[in-house]
Amino acid sequence: MKNHGLKETIERAKQGNEPAVPPKNNVIGFYRFVVDNDPIPFNQKEYEKHKNDKKKILNWVVPEMGPGSGGHTTIFRFISNLERLGFHSRVYLYMSPNFQDNASIRKFLKEYFPLLVPEVEVYCDVSQMKFAHATVATSWTTAYYVRKFQNTISKFYFVQDFEPHFYAHGSEYEFAENTYKMGFRGITAGDWLRDIMRNEYGMQADSFHFSYDDKVYQPKEKQDNEKRVFFYARPVTPRRDFELGMLALNELCRRMPEIEVVFAGWDVSGYEIPFKHRNLGIVTPQVLADSYAICDMCLVISNTNLSLVPFEVMACNSVAVCSKGANSSWMVNEENSILVDYDPIQIADRMEYYFNHPDELATIRKKGMDFVKGTSWYKEAEKVYASMLKGIEEDEKKLQ
Structure with missing residues (x-):
């Protein structure tokens, strides 16, 4: 049986011929994205068109999500607040087995992640990704696509956990850890991850802190004496x-x-x-x-x-x-x-x-x-906005 590359497999899936992601027993096909580093080139015309934009464009590459996913909730909360602060974001799914058209993923997000503001563009696949001032990886798998995507000024890594620890110390541990060495700028959930990224991998990294949804989590007095x-x-x-x-x-x-x-x-x-x-x-x-x-x-x-x-x-x-x-x-x-x-x-x-x-x-x-x-998600988004804007401005000077 012929083994197909990831891009070819996704195209076949859209035609209904096979799953978008190869089965895991097809090791070479399943992990082909790790070694696929054919660059998606920088588009000078698109850059010239957007280089003076006051509203900077962000591409976010995200893995597929289920209803209520905590990690995605945090990503979408920041995307929405950054939209309010003056960035414009586009969200692209990477290696999604279940969403094969833009309408279905947009409907899903509207139902299960209503905190994502409607101004944000959403696409079912990274093949639709265009030039942006910054492109953001949000998990170790997505980092491999961002590595080869050159049609951007800056590359960021939105790091919410030390993902190598999700696996036994084997191949997937190494695949995840290697993404911290790709030269992206880090935006980390907390100071522990920031310090790891800086001290162990030499990454330029800034951190944000946590808050909570005050519409849901509110103080109540305990009504009984049961322990x-x-x-x-x-x-x-x-x-x-x-x-x-x-x-x-x-x-x-x-x-x-x-x-x-x-x-x-x-x-x-x-x-x-x-x-x-x-x-x-x-x-x-x-x-x-x-x-x-x-x-x-x-x-x-x-x-x-x-x-x-x-x-x-x-x-x-x-x-x-x-x-x-x-x-x-x-x-x-x-x-x-x-x-x-x-x-x-x-x-x-x-x-x-x-x-x-x-x-x-x-x-x-x-x-x-x-x-x-004393905590606020919006205040944390302001910190992320400042960090990303600074990174884009510094990286753009290298293009001139």
Whole structure:
């Protein structure tokens, strides 16, 4: 059977002949994009047409998404705020198996990502990508396409996590890590990633910090005296430490059997859970907000970059229990959260202590609320706008 390249495969898929992405057992076909570096050339005429534009154009190359994807929500939130600040953005899907025309992806985004402002252009495939003042990779796979796309002044990398850690230390780890050496300018989610990009890969990188959606995550007073712990449970995502959390909660509930644990993030009905609990599964943001508000503490463990969950927890008048480390300390600390080691006994010890010292827990709760009230997605977008504009201006001087 003939093996087709990625571009050829996508064209065949549009004709209904085969999937847009080769099956993974076709190793050479599936990973061909890693070695495909045929340049898409700089278009001097397009540059001359747009070089004096006051409104700079950004191309965003994104992987396909499912409904409510957290990473895409953050990307689209920044794209929308940058549009309000004076950039104009175009979004292009890369290697999308399910969206083969522009109308279908635009309809999908309108339904599931309504925060994306309508002024943003959306396209189902990078083959439609035109000149832009800057082109932005948003994941390690998309970085390979941006590497060869030369029809732009600047190249940026919107880095939300250290993606090599999503894999065992093998080929995909190396494929992901190599993208940090491609010479892009970094826009990172937090200072931990910024420092890694600068210090380990020599990338010019600036960072943004997190905030929360204040239309969904709002403070509520707990209406009863039941002791509850929320656990962000993602057994399908190893970096979220499901097994570690389960051992810690089991130990806590062994000591304090009156505690009820509220699970959300994934359906855990297939697991043996000997303590009192609720299994909410995958839920809407509003259900999450309501769940945080009925819990005294919310356990959020991560072995990679901090997620948005601690900020949402604080905004709902609960207390985040977060794993210690440079990957989280750039925004959470002993003042606004409870920090724990990656040790189930120590986690149980800390949570038991605060259940027995409610006044101290209330102090952390108030400081957490005060902290998140001082954050703003729009202010963070202003930082990103300034960083990108500076990068474009510096890179344009190299063309002259």
